Amino acid sequence: MNAAxxxxxxxxxSLLAAAVIFxxxxxxxxxxxxxxxxxxxxxxxxxxxxxxxxxxxxxxxFSFQIxxxxxxxxxxxxxxxxxxxxxxxxxxxxxxxxxxxxxxxxNRKRFFGFFSLCVxxxxxxxxxxxxFTFLIFYEMLTLSTYPLVVHAGTQKALDAGRIxxxxxxxxxxxxxxxxxxxxxxxxxxxxxxxxxxxxxxxxHRGLLLLIFALLVGxxxxxxxxxxxxxxxxxxMVAPAPVSALLxxxxxxxxxxxxxxxxIYDLYGIELSVELGVTTALxxxxxxxxxxxxxxxxxxxxxxPRLAFSTISQVSYVVLGVSLFGPFGTIGALAHLLHxxxxxxxxxxxxxxxxxELGIHRIDEMDGAGRRMPLTSLAFTIGALGMIGxxxxxxxxxxxxxxxxxxxxxxxxxxxxxxxxxxxxxxxxLPILHRLWFRTGPAHGQGQWPKEQRLxxxxxxxxxxxxxxxxxxxxxxxxxxxxxxFSPLDWASRVASGEYLP
Amino acid sequence: MIWRxxxxxxxxxxxxxxxxxxxxxxxxxxxxxxxxxxxxxxxAWPVALGYLPVLVSGVALLCTFEQSGLMRWQWELAGVGVSxxxxxxxxxxxxxxxxxxxxxxxxxxxxxxxGETEPLSRWLWPLMGGLLSALSLIWLATxxxxxxxxxxxxxxxxxxxxxxxxxxxxxLAGMRYLLLALVGSLAYLLGVALVLGQWGRLDLQGLAExxxxxxxxxxxxxxxxAGLAxxxxxxxxxxxxxxxHGSAWTPVSxxxxxxxxxxxxxxxxxxxxxxxxxxxxxxxxxxxxxALAIVWGGVLAWRTDSLKTLVASSxxxxxxxxxxxxxxxxxxxxxxxxxxxxxxxxWLQLIGHAFxxxxxxxxxxxxxxxxGEATLKGLAGTSRRMPLSLLVLGIAAxxxxxxxxxxxxxxxxxxxxxxxxxxxxxxxxALLIGSLLTAAxxxxxxxxxxxxxxxxxxxQPLAPGMDLIALTLALAAFALGLLAxxxxxxxxxGGA
Numbered sequence: 001m002n003a004a005x006x007x008x009x010x011x012x013x014s015l016l017a018a019a020v021i022f023x024x025x026x027x028x029x030x031x032x033x034x035x036x037x038x039x040x041x042x043x044x045x046x047x048x049x050x051x052x053x054x055x056x057x058x059x060x061x062f063s064f065q066i067x068x069x070x071x072x073x074x075x076x077x078x079x080x081x082x083x084x085x086x087x088x089x090x091x092x093x094x095x096x097x098x099x100x101x102x103x104x105x106x107n108r109k110r111f112f113g114f115f116s117l118c119v120x121x122x123x124x125x126x127x128x129x130x131x132f133t134f135l136i137f138y139e140m141l142t143l144s145t146y147p148l149v150v151h152a153g154t155q156k157a158l159d160a161g162r163i164x165x166x167x168x169x170x171x172x173x174x175x176x177x178x179x180x181x182x183x184x185x186x187x188x189x190x191x192x193x194x195x196x197x198x199x200x201x202x203x204h205r206g207l208l209l210l211i212f213a214l215l216v217g218x219x220x221x222x223x224x225x226x227x228x229x230x231x232x233x234x235x236m237v238a239p240a241p242v243s244a245l246l247x248x249x250x251x252x253x254x255x256x257x258x259x260x261x262x263i264y265d266l267y268g269i270e271l272s273v274e275l276g277v278t279t280a281l282x283x284x285x286x287x288x289x290x291x292x293x294x295x296x297x298x299x300x301x302x303x304p305r306l307a308f309s310t311i312s313q314v315s316y317v318v319l320g321v322s323l324f325g326p327f328g329t330i331g332a333l334a335h336l337l338h339x340x341x342x343x344x345x346x347x348x349x350x351x352x353x354x355x356e357l358g359i360h361r362i363d364e365m366d367g368a369g370r371r372m373p374l375t376s377l378a379f380t381i382g383a384l385g386m387i388g389x390x391x392x393x394x395x396x397x398x399x400x401x402x403x404x405x406x407x408x409x410x411x412x413x414x415x416x417x418x419x420x421x422x423x424x425x426x427x428x429l430p431i432l433h434r435l436w437f438r439t440g441p442a443h444g445q446g447q448w449p450k451e452q453r454l455x456x457x458x459x460x461x462x463x464x465x466x467x468x469x470x471x472x473x474x475x476x477x478x479x480x481x482x483x484x485f486s487p488l489d490w491a492s493r494v495a496s497g498e499y500l501p
Numbered sequence: 502m503i504w505r506x507x508x509x510x511x512x513x514x515x516x517x518x519x520x521x522x523x524x525x526x527x528x529x530x531x532x533x534x535x536x537x538x539x540x541x542x543x544x545a546w547p548v549a550l551g552y553l554p555v556l557v558s559g560v561a562l563l564c565t566f567e568q569s570g571l572m573r574w575q576w577e578l579a580g581v582g583v584s585x586x587x588x589x590x591x592x593x594x595x596x597x598x599x600x601x602x603x604x605x606x607x608x609x610x611x612x613x614x615x616g617e618t619e620p621l622s623r624w625l626w627p628l629m630g631g632l633l634s635a636l637s638l639i640w641l642a643t644x645x646x647x648x649x650x651x652x653x654x655x656x657x658x659x660x661x662x663x664x665x666x667x668x669x670x671x672x673l674a675g676m677r678y679l680l681l682a683l684v685g686s687l688a689y690l691l692g693v694a695l696v697l698g699q700w701g702r703l704d705l706q707g708l709a710e711x712x713x714x715x716x717x718x719x720x721x722x723x724x725x726x727a728g729l730a731x732x733x734x735x736x737x738x739x740x741x742x743x744x745x746h747g748s749a750w751t752p753v754s755x756x757x758x759x760x761x762x763x764x765x766x767x768x769x770x771x772x773x774x775x776x777x778x779x780x781x782x783x784x785x786x787x788x789x790x791x792a793l794a795i796v797w798g799g800v801l802a803w804r805t806d807s808l809k810t811l812v813a814s815s816x817x818x819x820x821x822x823x824x825x826x827x828x829x830x831x832x833x834x835x836x837x838x839x840x841x842x843x844x845x846x847x848w849l850q851l852i853g854h855a856f857x858x859x860x861x862x863x864x865x866x867x868x869x870x871x872x873g874e875a876t877l878k879g880l881a882g883t884s885r886r887m888p889l890s891l892l893v894l895g896i897a898a899x900x901x902x903x904x905x906x907x908x909x910x911x912x913x914x915x916x917x918x919x920x921x922x923x924x925x926x927x928x929x930x931a932l933l934i935g936s937l938l939t940a941a942x943x944x945x946x947x948x949x950x951x952x953x954x955x956x957x958x959x960x961q962p963l964a965p966g967m968d969l970i971a972l973t974l975a976l977a978a979f980a981l982g983l984l985a986x987x988x989x990x991x992x993x994x995g996g997a
Contacts, residue, residue: 022892067845067911067985106953107885132914136905143895143904146944153884153953162948169940172904173933180914184921 003053004062007074007127010046010084013039014091014120021113029108033099036112040092043123047088050076051485055493059192061129069188072136073129077192078494079264082333083126083257085490086340089473090249091119093466097348098241100462101355111151115242117144118250125254130190131179134261138175138222141254142168148242149235160234167221167231168251175218182211182266191265198271205275208267212277215262223255223318224311226288233307240351243303247310248344253336256317260332263321264498273324282322286416288315293423301361302350305427306343309386312420313339320401323413326495328404331397333491338393341474342385348467349379356459358450362431367440371448372458376435378471383428385474388421393477396488505844506771507588508643508706513569515587518561523574523585525558526595527637530602534630541623543614545607545966552603555633559599566592566991573643584704585641589991590848594640594767597852600977601759601859602633604970605752608863611964612751615870621665625750628665632658632756639764645693645703648768652689656682656732659761662753663745671748678745681731685765688728695721696776709775722776722783726769733765735787735824736794739817743801746813751866754809758816758862759855766823766851773831781834784827791824792931799938803945806876808865811942812858815901818935819854822916823847825928829919839923845989846915849981852988853908856978857900863971864894871960877945881952886960889968891950896975898943900982903936908981 017039024032053060054076063073076084098115102108121144124137142165150161182189185207186197200208221228232252236243246252259281263272272278292312299305316339320332352375353359353368369376385392398417405413434440441447454460481488503509515523533551542548566572566587574585606629613622635655642648660682664675697703699717712718734742742762746754777783798818802811829835829843867890872879883891900907913932920928981988 022888065986066983067849067915067989068842070911070914072983110884110888136910139904139910140906143899146947147884147951150948150951153951158948158951161951162944165940165944169937173936176913176917177929177933180917180921184918 003058003060006046006050006053006060007076008062010043010050010088011074011120011123011127013043013046014116014123018113018116018120021109021116024109026107026109032109032112036095036099036116037092039116040088040095043088044092047081047084050081051085051490054078054081063129066132070132070183071130071188073133073190074124074127075129075190075192076127078490078497079260079333080126080128082337082487082490082494083253084123086253086337087119087122087126087249090245090340090344090470093344093348093470094241094245096462097244097351097466098239100460101239101241101351103460103462107151107153110147111239114144114147115245118148118245120144122250122254125257128261129192130188131182131266134258135176135179138254138258139172141251142172145246145251149238151239151242152237154237157237160231160237163234164231167228171218171221171228173218174214178211178214178218181207181214185211189266191261197267201271201274208271209275209277212262212267212272212275215266216259216277216281219255219258219262220284221255222251223259223314224252224288225284225315225318226291226311229288229292229311232311233304236303236307240347240354243307244344244347244351247307247347248340252310252314253340256314256336259318260321260336269324269498278322278324282319282410282413285315285319285322286413288312289319289416289420290423293420293427297423297427300363302353302359302365302431303347305362306346306350309424309427310343312424313343313386316397316401319413319416320397320404323401323404323408323410325404325407327400327407329495329498330488330491331400331404333494334400334488335397337487337491338385338397338474338477341470341477342382342393345378345382345467345470345474346386348463348470349375349382352459352463352467355463356452356454357448358452359448362434364449365431365434365440366438367435367442367445369435370442374458374464374468378467379435380432381471381475383432385478387424387428391478393474393481393487396478396481503709503774505590506705506774507571507586507591508709508775509571511571511573511586513572515572515574516565516569519565519572519587520574522558522561522565523587523641525554526562526599527634527641529555529558530630530633530637531627532630534627534633537626537630538623541613541626542610545610548606548610549603552606555599556603559596562587563592563596581646582644582704583647584643584706585647586643587641589993591640593848593852593988593991595637597855598633598636598640598760601855601974602629602636602756604859604863604974605629605756608752608755608967608970611967612866612870615961615964616750621667625662625665625753628658628661629752629756632662632761636760636764639768643705645696645705649686649690649693652732652765652768653686655761655764656686659757663749663757665753666748666750668748670744674741674744674748678741681741685728685731688724688731692721692723692725692728695724705771705775712776712778714777714779718776719780722773722780725772725776726783729765729769729772733762733769733820734817735766735820736790736797736817739794739798739820742817743810743813746809746862747807751863751870754813754866755859755862758813759859762816762820763851763855766820770827770830777831779833781832784831787827788825788928791821791827792927794818794821794824795931795935796938799935799942802942803938806878808869808875808877808880808946811877811946812861812865815861815939815942816858818939819850819858819901822850822913822932822935825931826850826916826919828925828928829916829923835923839919842915842919842922845992846912846919848992849908849915849985849989850912853900853912853978853981856974856981857897857907857909860893860971860974860978861897861901863967863974864890864897867963867967867971868894871963873961877949880946880949882950884947884950885953889972890963891947893968893971893975895947896972896979898939898946900975900978902939902943906979906982908978908985911982911985
């Protein structure tokens with residue numbers, strides 16, 4: 001039985017939320033908040049329903065013809081539901097966080113409206129059943145993120161927005177060209193078709209390579225792969241919830257997810273290996289991982305350090321994909337979720353430090369663990385997870401990636417993993433040291449840059465609880481990885497669908 | 502190509518109801534306009550009520566067409582033959598005209614109430630009505646003389662509307678436009694005379710059967726083409742366009758950019774597909790000019806400081822997209838599949854642009870009316886104060902940029918597909934560069950709107966509905982993109 005309404009309704013929850021928010025007046029704060037939270041919770045329930053249906057073997061599909069051979073297709077498959085789950089869970093967390101973060105500031109209607117649109121786009125990306133539909137939501141994401149990046153309206157924010165658009169819109173054009181070339185070659189080709197593009201290999205090898213380069217090149221901009229990453233550190237001027245969303249689920253992940261779709265569902269993994277593109281991709285990803293870590297090491301401010309860390313971490317996903325084998329795939333897919341949870345925690349923490357204590361630079365963080373214990377604990381969980389310490393979520397990913405590399409006999413990838421983990425440790429451990437072991441304003445030495453007492457606890461409750469939740473989730477994703485419906489379990493389910501007939 | 506324009510025999514005679522619907526569609530706008538001059542409506546609802554028959558006639562024609570396919574009418578009036586046909590394309594363009602005309606008419610009372618009252622403003626109504634009637638006639642007529650009359654009527658009504666605002670700049674620009682329009686008409690008339698002298702008839706269907714390639718066909722095609730290109734503001738004959746819009750009233754600009762220049766382009770394509778059956782060079786020259794138009798219009802829009810010039814220059818660039826498609830439609834060496842795709846893409850782009858550009862002019866007009874500024878810098882802070890107008894501008898701009906889920910995107914997809922299939926690589930490059938240039942000037946505009954350092958606090962409130970009308974038009978362009986299947990099926994039923 002096909003429940004076509006399910007993917008459509010799930011998409012519409014965020015779209016309707018955006019429409020409602022845009023129609024409400026600016027000062028209808030309570031109404032806006034309730035509409036937003038209601039939609040977010042509703043969406044989680046719907047995505048949960050989809051997950052149940054997918055695990056029962058259904059693939060709910062909604063489609064209609066746009067023109068000629070081009071259809072609009074939303075399909076809830078295992079991979080899509082995985083991304084949709086991440087996106088809807090983090091939408092709720094970031095919305096709660098953003099409500100606290102933007103308390104009393106201007107233009108909140110615009111912010112939350114586009115925030116909902118942004119999340120609707122990620123959901124569309126997750127459920128898109130063919131390249132055309134994917135493209136629709138991919139570009140919608142670009143457009144809906146722009147007002148969020150320039151939200152502050154300062155010269156710096158506007159410049160960042162301009163650079164963001166320059167990168168992403170050019171990438172969109174490249175992607176569009178690739179997509180049109182592919183359609184002209186093969187006609188309609190859904191993500192669900194079994195055979196891949198293997199039939200075209202004999203006569204169109206060059207064209208297939210060109211299309212692959214165009215598609216992945218276009219997607220790599222959003223995935224912030226070196227040398228196409230220039231927009232990401234600049235986009236850090238956006239408010240903390242936006243950065244969190246951008247880095248954890250929306251823009252960066254949309255690029256990585258697109259690459260997953262192209263390799264697994266469009267070309268097929270065998271064909272990609274045959275064409276030799278996976279090796280090239282593995283090299284690019286490795287360069288990005290090392291480069292991102294090195295640049296992160298050089299940053300003196302917290303948010304830019306996290307931004308470069310994202311550049312490095314997202315490429316683990318791409319690296320895992322390009323290791324031909326089930327373990328690499330599981331690692332990649334699980335990392336898509338794990339990195340989202342951990343990164344969102346880290347950005348929430350960075351936002352809390354900035355809001356409560358005015359901390360932006362790393363050398364201002366001395367002794368903050370005493371003043372803000374929960375935030376610092378969450379930060380520690382996130383940071384250790386990024387380094388890959390057991391039993392945290394990041395460890396599982398790196399373990400699977402390592403095993404996958406050995407199985408694929410790409411031993412240099414193991415070296416990359418080791419190098420990157422040490423670099424991660426080198427830029428995260430000093431922060432942890434400052435947080436917990438140095439004495440600072442909390443011990444009576446000097447004072448915080450700009451201290452505010454936002455709440456009864458260490459900071460405002462709306463800022464605190466989402467962070468605690470995501471920190472616990474990243475802890476749980478590692479500890480309880482063996483349970484059904486854990487990220488690892490779901491990733492294995494997707495991977496087994498990919499590798500077992 | 503001929504059958505696509507419905508220049509073939511019909512299977513069924515039109516029913517009585519079809520006669521009535523046709524009569525209403527052609528005459529009612531003019532009559533209503535005259536009524537508007539006598540009793541100028543002060544609110545939107547009388548306009549909506551009065552306009553209802555026009556909308557009903559459009560829907561009725563659509564239904565009759567769905568039932569009986571292509572329809573033809575022929576009369577002899579004082580020794581001159583008048584022939585009309587209703588094909589899928591005609592229905593589609595007629596509906597577009599009626600609905601955009603409806604939006605413009607609804608928008609007008611609010612504008613006239615808020616703006617400075619001009620003694621001549623009541624004459625806007627008959628001119629608008631005449632314009633809509635003339636446009637409807639252009640979509641339907643199939644003989645050169647009727648087309649000439651309709652073209653003249655449209656041109657004169659357009660000039661009249663443009664100079665109504667009474668400003669010296671408007672008068673100057675309007676007079677220049679009038680002069681150019683007359684030159685264009687003259688060139689067109691010369692072409693018609695040549696055709697009449699050579700083949701002795703003016704109805705398009707008969708001509709399509711008789712015309713043979715040769716110097717006469719080429720020269721008359723060139724003459725008519727030049728005249729129509731001037732009227733359609735095709736690059737490099739676009740110089741008159743921006744000044745004309747600079748001082749015109751908002752609904753006038755909207756109608757002009759959305760429909761008037763498209764009518765000349767429509768005619769150009771129709772006549773050339775009859776006269777230049779196997780010409781390789783003419784469509785390629787147009788396409789080359791189109792590629793230049795995309796770049797030049799984009800650069801103009803990018804450099805300007807005036808909001809209206811930006812919107813008007815973007816029209817030049819968007820017409821460039823349509824010009825680039827000419828070889829795919831007219832050149833003899835194109836495969837049928839590519840041609841079919843290009844045909845769909847061409848009209849989708851044209852109609853999508855019509856809706857989006859009308860919406861954009863209205864949104865820009867709203868912003869200018871509310872802020873009292875005509876420059877981009879004057880937009881500072883509007884993202885906070887006038888979010889809805891700006892949102893409409895944004896939605897319309899999405900169509901212009903050709904980003905999903907708009908008609909511009911679906912059209913671009915179709916065109917790119919056609920170009921890939923027929924290996925027109927430079928046309929692809931032009932289209933893609935055009936998208937980036939459009940994004941550049943659109944976001945330059947938005948950049949100003951996001952500045953938070955806005956000193957002014959006084960804004961003129963708008964009449965209710967002015968934003969909503971523009972929003973509806975902009976959303977229609979979105980809907981056309983997602984539901985392109987329905988209008989395009991209509992297009993395929995064109996000939997048979």
